[in-house]
Amino acid sequence: MAFEYLPIMAQNSAPKPPRVLVKPSKFAWCAVTKPLFQSRVALLTSAALRVESQPPFVPREDLSYRRVPSDPAIGPIVIDHHSGIGAVPKQDPEIVFPRTALASLLSRGLLGSLSPRHFSFMGGVRKTEQVEKELAPALAYELTQAKVDLALLVPY
Amino acid sequence: MIEALGIPTLVIGTAYDIMSKVVPPRAAFVDHPVGRTFGPPHDRERNIAVLAKALTEVAQFTQPGMIRDLGCDWSSDGSRSWEQELRAEMLREH
Numbered sequence: 001m002a003f004e005y006l007p008i009m010a011q012n013s014a015p016k017p018p019r020v021l022v023k024p025s026k027f028a029w030c031a032v033t034k035p036l037f038q039s040r041v042a043l044l045t046s047a048a049l050r051v052e053s054q055p056p057f058v059p060r061e062d063l064s065y066r067r068v069p070s071d072p073a074i075g076p077i078v079i080d081h082h083s084g085i086g087a088v089p090k091q092d093p094e095i096v097f098p099r100t101a102l103a104s105l106l107s108r109g110l111l112g113s114l115s116p117r118h119f120s121f122m123g124g125v126r127k128t129e130q131v132e133k134e135l136a137p138a139l140a141y142e143l144t145q146a147k148v149d150l151a152l153l154v155p156y
Numbered sequence: 157m158i159e160a161l162g163i164p165t166l167v168i169g170t171a172y173d174i175m176s177k178v179v180p181p182r183a184a185f186v187d188h189p190v191g192r193t194f195g196p197p198h199d200r201e202r203n204i205a206v207l208a209k210a211l212t213e214v215a216q217f218t219q220p221g222m223i224r225d226l227g228c229d230w231s232s233d234g235s236r237s238w239e240q241e242l243r244a245e246m247l248r249e250h
Contacts, residue, residue: 002172002173002185003170003171003172003187003189003239003242004173005173005174006174008246008247011247012246012247021174021178023177023178027181027220027221028157028158028159028160029159029181029220030159030160030163030164031164032164032215036211036212036214041211083191084245084246085189085190085191085245085246086191088191088192088197089191089192089197091197091198092198094194094200094203095192095193095194095197095199096191096192096194098194098203098204100203101194101200101203101206101207102207104204105204105207105211110211111211132157136157136158139157139158140158140161140163141161143158143161143163144161144162144163148163149163149164150163150165150166150214151158151164151165152165152168152210153165153166153180154168154169154193155167155169155171156191
């Protein structure tokens with residue numbers, strides 16, 4: 001049986017009520033039509049991470065995002081997210097943002113190409129309406145501009 | 157939102173209970189502690205193995221809202237002792 005996170009989140013929230021999990025107001029589904037070896041892939045993370053030279057995220061309600069170069073050679077990654085589970089991933093952000101693994105799979109021929117940019121934002125914000133109306137459309141636009149065929153979202 | 161613009165998405169996550177509530181269009185479940193989705197720190201082969209499993213699973217999603225278990229165990233012997241450590245970590249670090 002899978003580990004249950006919701007009871008611990010509720011315990012951590014007390015005496016406040018537990019965080020409400022919000023579904024998108026409209027559900028969308030798009031079939032996968034391209035084989036992986038022809039697909040351009042991008043990573044999205046809610047870890048509020050960035051390359052060192054970019055401006056830091058400001059916990060907890062930062063609604064901005066960062067374009068993170070997909071080339072692992074371009075600078076180390078810094079995680080700004082305030083989550084208490086950050087001690088381990090901050091030692092090695094690749095375990096939540098597998099930029100190097102993705103580049104390795106490209107070199108092995110599993111993928112067609114990488115988006116030149118991956119994307120990072122702050123997870124766990126409570127301004128969910130603004131996330132849906134502002135942040136999500138901006139990220140969706142970025143993905144279309146980068147001609148991405150498959151977006152991998154890794155929750156933090 | 158992203159799917160509505162014609163870009164398929166795959167959520168790769170460790171929290172089955174949360175993914176069940178939020179219902180992403182496609183979700184791959186990795187049975188690892190939160191914050192270690194692709195393995196322990198500095199284990200690149202494990203990162204690659206988990207990511208490759210997730211990617212090759214994409215074609216198996218035949219309907220919206222499915223969660224597919226990638227069959228990734230955190231411990232090589234299948235032990236779940238990590239759960240107790242994680243619970244303590246999450247409560248301690250809060």
